[in-house]
Amino acid sequence: MSNVLLFDIDGTLLNSGDAGQHAMEQALLEVFGVTGPYENILAAGRTDRAITTDLFAHHKIESSETNWSTFQEAYFRHLLQSLGKLDGVVLPGIVGLLDGLAANPNVTLGLLTGNFQIGAQLKLRHYQLDHHFAFGGFGDHHFDRDDVARLAMEAACAHLNQTVPGESIWVIGDTPSDIKCGRAIGARVVAVSTGIYSYEVLEEAGPDFLFTDFSDVAAVTQCLTALSK
Template sequence: MTETQLVVFDVDGTLIDSQHLIVAAMEEGFRAEGLAPPSRAEILGIVGLSLPRAVEALAPELPEATLERLAEGYRQAFVAARERGGAEAHAPLYPGAREALDRLRADPGVLLGVATGKARRGLDHVLESHDLRDLFVTTQTADEHPSKPHPSMLETALVETGARAERAVMVGDTEFDIAMGRAAGFATIGVAWGYHPRARLEAAGADRVIEDFAALDAALAALLGERA
């Protein structure tokens, strides 16, 4: 009998293109504190970290109380965006994402999961808005685990699915995804269409970097074949 394979995906920058929402919410949080916002590149560079870690990375010189207010301002900006117009509901899936997920889900030997820096509320909104909930058998979020690159999310996904790390792959667009996958013993696939450039993914140790979802199946087959 073929051993179960587990493929875990990041969300922002990997499955959905939510960069304009993330940048706008972070800018709003900084301006509410009377602070000049970081650049767009700086904000996208910390996507994937949990929110407290993200604001600390953007403004390490600020006192803890200010960082807490920045994080809360970001949360409030995102909630307001959802109430105004759906927020992530209007963040498109990347081309080929749904088709790739459907192909993998149709394989009885493959289980799909999510490991995201989003909070549970945010992930639920994404899954419901894009009709993705039934595709994933395990979903891990930042408010239930230490921030990436800590391997807790992936270790829990293994426990929940019964899969082995040797038969598991992490797919993401940031160095934090790659580092998390490596720490958990997963093979790793970086996606070049997200928020960290190919060079950063390769430097983090990605086993493969792909340019589009059409290349995902072959990359998975090659990596899992190497680890059989």
């Protein structure tokens, strides 16, 4: 069986210049009239559902269906604006890596991200990476990234119309949570220290392979295209 490669977005494929955080802050201000502080709300490696739930609780906003839908509508609008204003970048090696992997018949590309699905699409479209990904697991409903990994695995099976064993899956991310959720579905893991976590912290979490960045496209490709034994 070919390998299924599930990529995280923020800190792995791109750095949005904190567009997501900025958009959430602007949406909270617009919809609920609240401002910071936000420093105590951890974001890296978490789902947008969990982050927003913490923000609502912190600012004593009722977690109702109406508040959720109104907030999300404002968030996606502000995210599109923030992506255009802030100085984000595609991270080293990513364009060449994805182009090469997409052309390889022995791999299938997907997403495993804590982003809301629409937010993920907006970010990837802005950086012209969206055409590589036809399916994924997203952070719309779950608080635990392990559950998002299970969604991504189910989406891979549906996309390929066959059962995909964990040993044929690679999870690629920049946080200890990416490593943990990969293990939750029996996948192999490639970690990269282009996010907020250091090489040493990621090494302690025990990925199968660890890179400082993906600028050595050939080395990363070799890892991700190695078939399971």
